[in-house]
Amino acid sequence: MPFQIEHLLFIALVSLIACCTIMFLVWLWAKKIKNAGVVDVFWALNFPVITLITYFLSEGFETRKILICSIFLLAELRLGLHLWQRVIGHLEEEEGRYQQLRKEWGDKVERNFFFFFQFQAISNVLLTIPIFIITANPSTKISILEYVGLAIWAIAFIGEMVADQQLAAFKKEPKNKGKVCDTGLWYYSRHPNYFFEWLTWMAYFIFALASPWGILAIISPSIILYLLTRVTGVPNNEEQNLRSKPEAYKKYQQTTSSFFLWGKKDG
Template sequence: MTPWLAAVCGAATMSVAFIIAWGLARKWDNYSLVDAVWAFGICFTGIFWLAACGDGSVKLWLAGGLLAMWSLRLGSHLERRIRRAHPQEDARYTKLREVWSGRVPAAFFWFFQVQALSVVILALPFLFIAADRDRAWSPWESVGLAITLLGICGEALADAQMTRFKSGNPGEKEICQKGLWRYSRHPNYFFESVIWLGFYIYACGSAWGWTTIHAPAIIVFLLLKVTGIPPTEASAVRRKGDAYRRYQETTSSFIPWPPKRMG
């Protein structure tokens, strides 16, 4: 299959998949479902491209393996979190319901389609890897592989530490400051950005892979300015008040760093 045909098929499949996801989310009255579908969707799209355009080389197999490791772990983590919280919806989507009052289903339909488009755009590094005729291994793949694995391990550790903290039934105002959360208020977001940097560097070993710099840039922008830190911090301040404000004063918001001393 040619790369162009693979790209069109991948985009069409994601559009349909997110229409189905929207229908289920509307039926269950919980639009948080889109988060897990997004993570799984990037995996499906990237691996579809690698399989449709590739020849089964080690370079392609490892690219697909890295993508699957990231997607299946994150998607499963999100799915469990959504299922445990149901019927309570993520605060971001509760806020969107308020903004889109009177047209919630229709607005979320197009929101889900935008997520489908984002899946295709963010998976493009893997299309370039699949389309490259040179299957030779280079230092780009080695560095990208190492960085991606570091990011996956770091994100998994951060999520496990937070899950362990919450399973201990902490008080409403208590804040997780154990492990990585002592050095960053959002270590999971930091390592997510590391993963996407690794994907990009891996893609740089393929012709035109360097043009996919948009993928890690979009992820970092979203984490820092849109769907990541801003709504998470706002929600934490509402729920935890001064305790979280003190945490903000002493602890890095993104990059893990030794905490400041108070006073």
């Protein structure tokens, strides 16, 4: 069966409708409980929804479909469950970055959050472009690029999981209140979890290069890199940390890479 771009666009449209509907319902819930942080959880959980839609509607080689959908599902379910534990367990307390947005947006806050939630749904679909492309590939041969993509994905998956666990363990210790986590992977980067999240999407891009139109998959790691380093990831996290522990975090900023895992710099 030949690669059909029209069918790929149909799958993307179905996925967009599903994600926008989910985010509308989540927005209604967030409005009721006054906690916009739930958007993070469902942003991650939208990906498994897209994965299932893509798997059942795509017409590519079955083994490849099972392979890419399985690792994509595993990565996003892990992230979704991690965020679920962090956010849903503290619904009565909205995260600082969303509290700040409420202050900045004033009486337009609910309208702006509506569009913010819908933008998250759109980003879900744009980021899944590699999966759409890969699952449409009719070739019955798994190429070396796809194996390389799998290897990078495994490194990224383990790295992000370890970084999240190290930060959670650090925060559980009462003696660490007001301190900055700078041990383990956090010694080499102020945001190793974000770095490995980006590396995961790079793995999907490399995997997609073996498929027709695969170069289009570059949009996913590019968007993720921009969002994490310029919009919702690093900037918001840094602002919150500077508000909560200004002196300690400023020193951390002076000696530690913001994103990539590098050695220490002179403070």
